[in-house]
Amino acid sequence: MRIALPRSLLARNIALLVALVALAQICSLAVLLHFVQRPRIERAAVIFADYVTLLDDAVARMPPDEGRVVAARLHAQRETPPAPAPEPASLVNFFRTWQRDVFIADLQRHLPADMPLRWQAGSGQRLWIRLHISGEPAWMPMPLVPDAQGTGIATTLALSLLLAVLAALTGYLIQLHLNRPLADLARAARRVSAGETPPPLPTDGPTEIAQVSRAFNQMTEALQQAETTRALMLAGVSHDIRTPLTKLRLAIAMALPRGTNDALVASSEAYLDRIDTILQQFMDYAGSGEREPLQVGDLNTLSGQLVADFAGLGHEFDFEEGPIPPFPFRPVAVMRLLMNLMHNAVAYGQTGLAVRTWADESAAHVAVCDRGTGIRAAEMEKLKAPFSRGSNERTHSGGTGLGLAIVDRIARLHGGSLTFRDREGGGLEALVALPLDPPAVLPPNGRAS
Template sequence: MATPAPSSDDSTQRPARSWLPRSLLSRNIALLVALVALTQICSISALLHFVQRPRIDRASIIFSDYVKVLDDMLVAMPPAESRAAAARLNAQHDAPASSVIAPAMNPLRFFRTWQRDVFLEALRRHLPADMPVRWEIAADESEDQARLWIRLHAAGEPVWIALPMTADAQASGITTAIVLSIGLALLAALTGWLIQRHLNRPLAELAHAARGVSAGDTPAPLPTDGPTEIAEVSRAFNQMTDALRQAEATRALMLAGVSHDIRTPLTKLRLAIAMALPRGTNDSLVASTESYLDTIDTILQQFMDYAGSGEREAPQPGDLNALAGQLVADFAGLGHEFDLEENTLPVFAFRLVAVMRLLMNLMQNAVVYGRSGLSIRTWQEDSFACVAVRDRGQGIRAEELERLKSPFSRGSNARGHSGGTGLGLAIVDRIARQQGGSLTFLDRDGGGIEAVVKLSLNPAPFSGAAPRP
């Protein structure tokens, strides 16, 4: 069956939306997480720029003043005392080889190393040009053991002195704030998820009830004590199910009335003809009249079958091979021999009467229009039980039979056959779809038609709508 090509609008919209979560729950959670993350990023940016950076800058000013006072003291001392004071400060003539001007950023300790770089930048800005600053990390690569080397002047000579870092330069309070913010974001996401699940529960109940209605069940009324919007939807659904229940009752009553009101006068007409025309007086007229009455009764039964189609019949575990064998035996008793090829099929749930009507319609078509080469084959294909009814008729091709699945469609080879309404294959197709399957037709090698019915071993609820051509 051909599938229409997607429109240009669909083709342009689908790729853009393919990355979106499918469910409303996941979309709301993703939106909530994105909003919380955005607010946290904005808060952290404001904290770093307007709070933490000025704080580090003030600390660098205090630290630079301390360093400049120390340098002035060393310069003002006599040379011997200046050298002795520098020695007590573990001064060195050269900076350690492990010290660097621009230390590398550590992604695992991003905020701490960011504070360090901001501090070094501000410190160089506040110190004289002849007092360079270098950063040294200890051999164990621990930021806690890092030292700041600054070049001072003792007895007229430049010396490098390691000075301890201030608490402001290496403060980890920002890390604590970040961790707290992430915890609050996760808590907000969890809370939103719980709230959304609470809101989605009545929607899930509504979907379950809708599938039950599609399958022909009558679900219990949905509760209407939830949020206003969902309660309104539940209330509308309850009204719809009540209307469908009343329509079903009306349809059942109408079908029963039609069957009774039409068949009763037909029966009386048969009796009147039999009484008015005794046997032997005009046998050809009696036979012709009874044939017309049988045609009317057959047409009426086909309309009744299509209106019902087994929707209210409960599926029950059954053996499709046994059902096919029984029908083959029944047709053999009527003089129509079908070859039966059975393959292993599991016992699965299906509507027995409806599937029996399906096979009988296909077998009757094969007898009427195929006449020869009659056979039935069963097999399993993936999660489907398959049955094929085959004949060697020459009057119609598979393409035309696909069109005849529409109600009230009759083929060109049906002109010589009276009593048809064009509903036989429509009934078969409807019953197959009720079982989560399909009806297809294939041209056989050497001539003839093969009608293949697939019945799902695990059928989903039937929607009642015909598949899109």
Template sequence: MRLALPRSLLARNIALLVALVALTQVSALTVLLHFVQRPHIERAAIIFSDYVKTLDRVFAAMPPEQGRAAAARLGARAQPPEQGVEAPHASALHFFRTYQRDVFMEALQRYLPPDMAVRWQTGQGGREWEGEQLWIRVHVDGAPQWIALPMTEDAQASGVTTALALSAAFALLAALTGYLIQLHINRPLQDLARAARHVSAGEAPVPLPTSGPTEIAQVSSAFNQMTQALQQAEATRALMLAGVSHDIRTPLTKLRLAMAMAMPRGAADHFVASAEGYLDQIDTILQQFMDYAGSGEREVPQPGDLNALVSQLAADYAGLGHEFALSLGSVPALSFRPVALMRLLMNLMHNAVVYGRTGLCVRTWAEGDTAYAAVCDRGSGISAQELEQLKAPFSRGSNARGHSGGTGLGLAIVERIARLHGGSLQFRAREGGGLEAVVALPLHQPSA
């Protein structure tokens, strides 16, 4: 069975520190009690036993009347007190007092004669040892008498309580100091996690400070170098995309113009239409590559209305002759990249039009801290395994074989934009037949 360790580094280090402090305190307490406190109490018991034996001999040597008078002045009684016991009960609440008392009684009985009984009377006071008395049985004029003797300070050894209180205070101070030190160490790690979230969101984080402990400074320096390399790669990619777009679209535009000027009006209309269709496919494929490479990283998120965006796109498709039924729930305003999210919804709605054809519908709703948008159709659908494979770039389903002009990047673009927003894309069978493409978007972006 595995131990249930805390998940955070801070909690683990604090738990380890507390365990080490507790172990050292227990070890120190054991050494204090066994090698310091016990010999001290045993010496006090030897002195006390000598005093009791001397008192017993004095009573035995005194004349009977003088002995009885002296015993009366000491409060002697013929019977032991009712509260007096040979072995007092242990008290978990007063562990150290019980330990001292047991050691003292054991040593005292060891050094006293066997016929000299000892009784301990527990007091009723609130302070340690207050009201507690030790009753000793001595012989006065041949008769046993019980005399209460006060406890000496050596036997009480009350200083151990103060020492233990100071030890506990120092242990608490050590744990608190370790907690503050660990907080200081965790702060750069929290900054690193925050900067990593900025990078995953496509933003340029502020360079991390490279001061502080060597290990933390090395990690921060390596992260800064990584972000600089990513920014350079992003700049190179943007420059390459701009060059590709210019170098390909410019000759395409010239080719369109040359065809329009070279072909007389009305001549080979089917050939012209076919050629222009191929040019449109090339332009569409190029745009899909550009969309996948960009996917909205440079666009700044801003608060918006998801239902308003869905309604606008549904109206645009209605103008093209494709009616989408809308079922818009109550969705709070959320932060998203408008152009990127519009591209996401357009790709899903375009797939529904091309491959689903009937039962077109868009639903929105909010649940917990997540907003959902589902694009639905009544098409034949494909298996869940194939749907997951379609998220990979350049993957095309079996139902796309009869359609030209695609690159297999549509759902990959949707998946990438959803992840850029901290969300996800899932496919599931629609009740009554068909397919639902569900996009989940967090209502609250992770704190920076």
């Protein structure tokens, strides 16, 4: 049988601390009972046995008349006392009965064989001892000595439990203090994985944690430098390539005047436009609108405008508009998101084009639908990775495989998501969810924390 251990370091350390404190308390209690309490009980039993023996000798020699008077005064009786009733089981009762049983056993060992003992529980706890009053056996009640009653053991147990709880609480607070920088490190790591740049972690804690914090700060700084270098490189590449492209356009226009070879000019300009489009897709993926500020806007208005624009190009989208309250989003980035999805629907779905919008308590939703048969929703999920292409890509050349990656990145920039599902009746639905309360931080990789 496998023992289920707590998952967190805090829970494991607290469980270990509690176990160690409990073990220490058990060992301390065992030492207290065996080496302190038992000798006290044994000494008390010897003294009490001597007292009872002297008392028995005194009352045994009394004349019958005096013996009856003494027996009445001491509440002695001829009948054997009833057997003690069982006591409820508890920790305090265990130690009290243990001390009492040890005392009675030691007392019986030091008394003569013809002087049996009987314990009477209840409100008036008494120890019955059979003495010989005027030579006749009689049971005489005697109060139990404090060493045998265990009156202080309950206080000792309560104090031990209090100290154990105090030790566990102190350990818990110490562990919380140690876990706080670890929790800060975990939050900072999540922010880094989301593309943010967290503030440097403090390095004034314990040595081991301080070393981890310093290493994490160095890693964060290196990632930030790499991100800056990447942005500069992409900007430089875009500038350095677009400049000769512009010159090449001018050279073609000057070398081939209009009317001399229009087919060659159109073909050359188409290739140049494709190169420019590819460059723009790379820049869009690198940026994806993270520098654009949030603005409260109407998603239905933006969607309807795009539906009208595509209709002007000959691509009719059915628009099913649901109620969506105004909420903050980046209009240019969201427009690029919808345009990419609608362009994909036109290019790969071709028929049954539709756009639906609605909202729930936490997010606004947009669905771009088509009736295409070339690709399934499960495969579309894989195409969200950069430079991924579907099985029908061979019929549509010129792309970079960044279209859906850009859409996914913009959705995550807003704290939302992009998913796909097979459309009822055939086709595909691209579903975008944008939170009505998006994160204000602009992570460079488009992931919201």
